[in-house]
Amino acid sequence: MNRTTTRRHPPDRRTWPFITRAIVTALVAVMGPAWAEEAPGRVVSINLCTDQLAMAIARPGQLVSVSRFARDAALSNLSDAAAVLPVNDGRAEEIVPLTPDIVLAGSFSSRATVDLLRRLGLRVEEFAPANSFAEIREDITRMGRLLGRSEQADELVHQFDDRLATLRKDAAPSGRKPVAVVYHIGNGTDGRGTLADEILTTAGWDNLAANLGIGTYGALPLETLVANQPDLVLVGGAEAGWSTKAVPNARHPAIMAATNGGDRLMVLSDRSTICGTPFVVDAVARLVDERHRLAASRGAAR
Amino acid sequence: MSRLSFPALLALLAILVAALFVGSLLIGPSDLGIGRALAALFVDDGAATLVMREIRLPRAILGVCVGATLGLSGAVLQGWLRNPLADAGVLGIGSSAALGAVVAIVSGLAYLSPLALPLSALAGAGLAAILVFALAGRGEGGDSLILAGVAVASLTSALTALTLNLSANPFATLEIVFWTMGSLGDRSLDHVALALPFMAIGWLLLAGVGRSLDAMTLGAETASSLGLRLGRIRAIILFSTAAAVGGATAVTGVVGFVGLVVPHVLRPLVGSRPSRLMAASALGGAALLTMADLTVRLILPSRDLKLGVVTAIVGAPFFFRLILHERRRLMR
Numbered sequence: 001m002n003r004t005t006t007r008r009h010p011p012d013r014r015t016w017p018f019i020t021r022a023i024v025t026a027l028v029a030v031m032g033p034a035w036a037e038e039a040p041g042r043v044v045s046i047n048l049c050t051d052q053l054a055m056a057i058a059r060p061g062q063l064v065s066v067s068r069f070a071r072d073a074a075l076s077n078l079s080d081a082a083a084v085l086p087v088n089d090g091r092a093e094e095i096v097p098l099t100p101d102i103v104l105a106g107s108f109s110s111r112a113t114v115d116l117l118r119r120l121g122l123r124v125e126e127f128a129p130a131n132s133f134a135e136i137r138e139d140i141t142r143m144g145r146l147l148g149r150s151e152q153a154d155e156l157v158h159q160f161d162d163r164l165a166t167l168r169k170d171a172a173p174s175g176r177k178p179v180a181v182v183y184h185i186g187n188g189t190d191g192r193g194t195l196a197d198e199i200l201t202t203a204g205w206d207n208l209a210a211n212l213g214i215g216t217y218g219a220l221p222l223e224t225l226v227a228n229q230p231d232l233v234l235v236g237g238a239e240a241g242w243s244t245k246a247v248p249n250a251r252h253p254a255i256m257a258a259t260n261g262g263d264r265l266m267v268l269s270d271r272s273t274i275c276g277t278p279f280v281v282d283a284v285a286r287l288v289d290e291r292h293r294l295a296a297s298r299g300a301a302r
Numbered sequence: 303m304s305r306l307s308f309p310a311l312l313a314l315l316a317i318l319v320a321a322l323f324v325g326s327l328l329i330g331p332s333d334l335g336i337g338r339a340l341a342a343l344f345v346d347d348g349a350a351t352l353v354m355r356e357i358r359l360p361r362a363i364l365g366v367c368v369g370a371t372l373g374l375s376g377a378v379l380q381g382w383l384r385n386p387l388a389d390a391g392v393l394g395i396g397s398s399a400a401l402g403a404v405v406a407i408v409s410g411l412a413y414l415s416p417l418a419l420p421l422s423a424l425a426g427a428g429l430a431a432i433l434v435f436a437l438a439g440r441g442e443g444g445d446s447l448i449l450a451g452v453a454v455a456s457l458t459s460a461l462t463a464l465t466l467n468l469s470a471n472p473f474a475t476l477e478i479v480f481w482t483m484g485s486l487g488d489r490s491l492d493h494v495a496l497a498l499p500f501m502a503i504g505w506l507l508l509a510g511v512g513r514s515l516d517a518m519t520l521g522a523e524t525a526s527s528l529g530l531r532l533g534r535i536r537a538i539i540l541f542s543t544a545a546a547v548g549g550a551t552a553v554t555g556v557v558g559f560v561g562l563v564v565p566h567v568l569r570p571l572v573g574s575r576p577s578r579l580m581a582a583s584a585l586g587g588a589a590l591l592t593m594a595d596l597t598v599r600l601i602l603p604s605r606d607l608k609l610g611v612v613t614a615i616v617g618a619p620f621f622f623r624l625i626l627h628e629r630r631r632l633m634r
Contacts, residue, residue: 094332106473108477111413111416112485119416120352
């Protein structure tokens with residue numbers, strides 16, 4: 001994946017006639033940045049992650065539609081807010097009649113849909129999945145700029161950093177850090193450079209996958225996982241409930257045995273980790289609590 | 303059973319395709335109403351016109367053209383190879399186009415330009431045809447072609463699976479999986495402009511071999527003695543199928559079953575002459591694919607059912623009926 005082109009501002013792929021472009025350039029030059037920052041009146045989001053960023057930042061009435069997933073409490077942190085907004089299924093035909101000034105999409109939204117919307121002259125802003133807290137901050141700031149709500153966005157970044165700072169203080173390591181590992185169905189894991197890695201390390205854990213040298217998303221054989229005796233195995237909410245004989249999953253006897261019958265298996269709700277939103281702080285907080293619980297039980301055992 | 307005359311059957315199929323085409327223009331998530339929808343196609347009506355001309359029209363056109371391509375190529379290949387299981391899939395065209403698309407998605411090319419993905423898929427189909435042609439040699443029989451095709455199909459499917467296997471990005475993996483299920487959703491007139499020339503060239507060339515296929519039913523030797531150059535016909539069939547099906551697959555993703563089932567369903571109605579079956583199968587394929595695409599939009603519209611899945615589900619009952627019918631006929 002070519003990260004540099006999908007992340008940040010993708011170039012406007014419409015070929016504007018030269019004259020239009022010249023006029024716009026002249027207008028921007030004359031009217032200054034105030035004109036360029038004018039808030040869009042109608043914004044449509046077709047991606048769960050942009051849904052949540054936009055709902056957290058937009059002024060009331062500015063967001064005219066979000067994706068259907070935004071209402072799913074398992075996936076979305078703002079399902080209540082989404083319940084009163086019209087929802088879409090991300091099809092061009094639903095979006096065009098809404099006459100949006102900006103369409104917010106994920107960089108993995110349907111290619112055909114994004115290309116078609118651009119072809120029809122709509123401004124589509126794509127957000128790549130955030131892989132770090134720094135990228136979350138950038139996304140919030142960019143969303144604020146796009147919606148003409150930079151002040152709210154800065155405030156959100158501020159709150160995010162405040163909560164993180166508090167948790168970091170709490171997470172100050174004393175001696176050996178406990179080791180955790182993220183387990184995905186089919187023996188996958190999140191290594192260095194992923195959002196999960198930063199969530200874990202911020203909460204004062206060592207990420208086993210990163211220790212093993214796994215970068216981004218990699219394979220982690222069950223044997224390796226069990227042999228390394230992590231203190232905690234993390235699974236996603238949807239994956240935790242998924243039981244199948246076809247592929248190894250969180251209910252595998254080996255994982256059950258390695259986690260003391262599931263006692264050291266932690267289910268992280270998908271809504272805290274699936275998108276790079278400020279709500280990842282909730283996952284950090286839960287992991288800090290879990291670390292304290294582990295330390296307490298170790299202390300009692302000693 | 304009195305059989306429908308061939309022109310009457312073609313006319314019926316053509317009416318069916320036309321009706322489904324109009325139905326395809328009228329059905330979608332935005333509630334336009336029949337009158338306004340059709341009027342918006344011709345007279346500028348703001349957003350309604352955008353929806354009709356730029357979203358529903360390309361979808362309806364592609365449904366008919368891609369369906370016709372798959373039906374026609376299936377009839378030609380079944381006639382030429384005299385193999386009831388033949389369709390463009392046995393030549394490895396679909397799976398190679400899929401590999402081309404997967405490469406475009408994984409490399410990030412697909413994100414640079416809207417047409418990068420279809421072009422890459424088309425290149426995959428073209429390379430597959432060349433490879434099959436080189437492998438099968440200059441012989442005249444069909445078996446070497448099937449073997450070469452199946453070999454290329456296995457290789458390209460394995461490479462696609464390998465790419466999925468090694469993909470470090472779950473989102474790209476998901477996009478690939480969905481692409482391989484086929485869809486006509488949100489295709490634009492750009493896609494039509496890209497695919498139609500390839501499909502049209504394929505149709506014209508394939509139409510040209512109809513007569514030769516008719517002669518072939520008398521046996522390869524008789525056909526040769528009638529002056530048919532079998533090697534040349536084989537090359538035409540291979541490359542025109544690659545152009546037409548490659549063009550179709552490039553914009554829709556892999557849509558199976560249409561090329562396989564349509565000729566079987568229509569054969570009892572048109573008799574055994576390949577040239578007649580080709581015309582009927584082109585129309586039948588267009589009808590089946592448009593029907594499937596309507597099903598996608600009518601049933602569970604919010605779940606984004608994939609076309610390739612639905613063609614198999616819509617097509618299978620026809621196939622079952624046919625098999626039962628054949629069995630009864632044999633037992634009699």
